[in-house]
Amino acid sequence: MLRLLVLLTNLAVLVLSADKFSRDDFPPDFVFGASTSAYQIEGAANQDGRTPSIWDTFAQAGNMHGATGDTACDGYHKYKEDVQLMRDTGLEAYRFSISWSRLLPNGRGTINPKGLQYYNNLINELISHGIQPHVTLHHSDLPQTLEDEYGGWISRKSVKDFEAYADVCFRKFGDRVPYWTTFNEANVFVMGGYDAGNLPPQRCSSPSPYGLNCSRGNSSIEPYLAAHHILLAHASAARLYKNKYQDRQHGFIGINVLAYWFVPLTNSSDDQIAAQRANDFFFGWILDPLVFGEYPDAMKKNVGSRMPIFTTAESNWIKGSFDFLGVNHYSTSYAKDNPSSLKIKKRDFFADMAVEFSTWGLQELLKYIKRVYGNPPVYIHENGERMIRNLTLEDWPRVEYLHAYIGSLLDALRNGSNTKGYFIWSLLDLFELLDGFESGYGLYFVDLDDPDLKRQPKLSAHWYSHFLKRSKGMRLHGLTELGMNLSALSRSHFFQ
Ligand SMILES: *[C@@H]1O[C@H](CO)[C@@H](O)[C@H](O)[C@H]1NC(C)=O
Ligand SMILES: *[C@@H]1O[C@H](CO)[C@@H](O)[C@H](O)[C@H]1NC(C)=O
Numbered sequence: 001m002l003r004l005l006v007l008l009t010n011l012a013v014l015v016l017s018a019d020k021f022s023r024d025d026f027p028p029d030f031v032f033g034a035s036t037s038a039y040q041i042e043g044a045a046n047q048d049g050r051t052p053s054i055w056d057t058f059a060q061a062g063n064m065h066g067a068t069g070d071t072a073c074d075g076y077h078k079y080k081e082d083v084q085l086m087r088d089t090g091l092e093a094y095r096f097s098i099s100w101s102r103l104l105p106n107g108r109g110t111i112n113p114k115g116l117q118y119y120n121n122l123i124n125e126l127i128s129h130g131i132q133p134h135v136t137l138h139h140s141d142l143p144q145t146l147e148d149e150y151g152g153w154i155s156r157k158s159v160k161d162f163e164a165y166a167d168v169c170f171r172k173f174g175d176r177v178p179y180w181t182t183f184n185e186a187n188v189f190v191m192g193g194y195d196a197g198n199l200p201p202q203r204c205s206s207p208s209p210y211g212l213n214c215s216r217g218n219s220s221i222e223p224y225l226a227a228h229h230i231l232l233a234h235a236s237a238a239r240l241y242k243n244k245y246q247d248r249q250h251g252f253i254g255i256n257v258l259a260y261w262f263v264p265l266t267n268s269s270d271d272q273i274a275a276q277r278a279n280d281f282f283f284g285w286i287l288d289p290l291v292f293g294e295y296p297d298a299m300k301k302n303v304g305s306r307m308p309i310f311t312t313a314e315s316n317w318i319k320g321s322f323d324f325l326g327v328n329h330y331s332t333s334y335a336k337d338n339p340s341s342l343k344i345k346k347r348d349f350f351a352d353m354a355v356e357f358s359t360w361g362l363q364e365l366l367k368y369i370k371r372v373y374g375n376p377p378v379y380i381h382e383n384g385e386r387m388i389r390n391l392t393l394e395d396w397p398r399v400e401y402l403h404a405y406i407g408s409l410l411d412a413l414r415n416g417s418n419t420k421g422y423f424i425w426s427l428l429d430l431f432e433l434l435d436g437f438e439s440g441y442g443l444y445f446v447d448l449d450d451p452d453l454k455r456q457p458k459l460s461a462h463w464y465s466h467f468l469k470r471s472k473g474m475r476l477h478g479l480t481e482l483g484m485n486l487s488a489l490s491r492s493h494f495f496q
């Protein structure tokens with residue numbers, strides 16, 4: 001399963017669909033952008049009053065083969081240069097996250113003036129270049145001090161602290177930030193951090209079902225508990241925003257999940273039910289409470305008394321507590337029923353699911369969100385292709401991947417999907433949370449051997465830029481033709 005988690009985010013399926021399209025085929029108020037997150041781009045980890053997050057602790061302990069986000073892309077100092085790159089590329093929006101421990105070094109209370117200044121500068125720089133800020137509050141980087149004090153998300157105390165942190169962000173930045181996302185990949189954060197134990201805060205039963213040794217944790221109960229508190233924290237922040245800020249600031253608030261999408265391996269009814277169960281466990285876990293006020297039946301049934309329960313008041317308060325849904329999507333997978341895993345004595349999240357996975361299918365995700373969850377507004381917050389990080393700037397596979405996914409998004413829109421925006425993961429080659437600096441998803445290469453961390457555009461940056469700038473004569477015909485033209489362009493403009 002650990003391997004699945006890695007594979008699912010790494011492998012790409014080419015979804016061949018609308019082949020000829022341009023920016024103008026999308027609604028004018030649809031936004032195209034690119035994403036990053038604080039720990040992965042900022043660096044300056046120990047500067048200007050920032051304290052460690054659980055990611056700093058994890059990376060510094062050597063879990064990333066020595067790589068850390070201490071310097072990352074030095075986005076903290078290079079934000080003006082990066083906003084200029086966004087502008088040159090033609091990005092309409094930029095999705096980034098706030099480092100909670102940079103803004104509130106004690107996790108709560110006193111605001112760090114340098115942290116406040118940095119985010120004000122970044123937001124102002126974006127706006128002055130006509131780029132819309134989309135801000136995430138928690139991108140896997142809980143302040144270490146709160147993890148130490150009460151065990152972070154396994155404690156209900158986290159709910160109040162998150163609400164107070166969100167309040168500071170809305171109050172200080174909300175006059176300029178129209179889109180707030182409370183949590184990035186709430187589901188994956190919990191699976192990795194509390195079940196498998198391969199990601200911070202590295203809590204799991206020891207040994208975990210995946211052979212890892214965590215110094216603390218319990219994979220049978222903590223994943224469910226952490227997700228429960230994250231949902232309550234989301235709902236508290238959303239309620240606060242709606243009651244206190246939305247009328248004045250006119251923004252929107254949502255939450256983000258990684259949407260794996262599972263289709264049955266065979267037509268057997270067991271596999272069909274297994275695929276549904278996999279979608280319920282990965283996706284419904286977070287979405288069902290938001291839309292229906294309850295966890296999915298398939299989860300309640302398999303997890304039993306280990307599943308936390310919402311009171312009626314909590315259920316009513318969580319239900320509908322979002323204006324949009326953020327979706328990260330990289331690929332699709334087949335699901336096969338695996339009833340034997342329910343016979344395991346010490347069951348964890350994945351054993352409870354009782355599904356075995358293999359190979360890749362096609363993307364039907366947006367249709368599913370439309371059908372099952374009432375077609376809420378959706379932002380594709382991350383989509384992109386992992387490649388080994390090296391000096392190869394001609395990232396053809398990434399161009400083909402992005403072209404295919406943007407095309408299939410257009411198909412979905414034409415079929416009535418309520419998707420409102422699309423962000424490429426990622427703007428730059430970042431410190432990647434799965435493998436540090438081994439791989440990159442960036443439109444721009446960041447040269448780690450250069451003391452100045454020079455950014456260099458890849459072919460994909462060039463391609464995206466053409467798409468966004470609606471260049472005359474650049475209506476996209478077949479990929480081959482596109483390739484010839486981009487190669488010519490890249491020689492003449494970019495790589496001289
Ligand atoms: C996890 O918690 C459950 C329920 O409290 C308990 O039965 C089980 O022994 C715990 N497992 C570990 C590994 O501590
Ligand atoms: C976990 O601990 C056990 C027992 O000490 C050991 O045999 C095993 O190799 C450890 N696993 C890892 C991944 O470190």
Ligand SMILES: *[C@@H]1O[C@H](CO)[C@@H](O)[C@H](O)[C@H]1NC(C)=O
Pocket residue numbers: 265266267
């Ligand atoms: C499932 O059934 C459909 C139509 O009944 C068929 O087209 C498809 O090939 C079948 N799929 C598998 C994996 O057997």
Ligand SMILES: *[C@@H]1O[C@H](CO)[C@@H](O)[C@H](O)[C@H]1NC(C)=O
Pocket residue numbers: 387388389390391392
């Ligand atoms: C860079 O990585 C890609 C795979 O992502 C590979 O095809 C290419 O040969 C590599 N280039 C160099 C210079 O190592």
Ligand SMILES: *[C@@H]1O[C@H](CO)[C@@H](O)[C@H](O)[C@H]1NC(C)=O
Pocket residue numbers: 367411412415
């Ligand atoms: C769009 O809808 C049409 C007609 O219902 C259907 O044939 C087609 O497969 C749908 N496309 C997608 C991408 O869902």
Ligand SMILES: *[C@@H]1O[C@H](CO)[C@@H](O)[C@H](O)[C@H]1NC(C)=O
Pocket residue numbers: 473474475476477481482484485
């Ligand atoms: C690509 O270049 C050829 C020759 O320069 C030109 O005829 C064609 O229209 C171009 N295609 C696109 C998509 O711009």
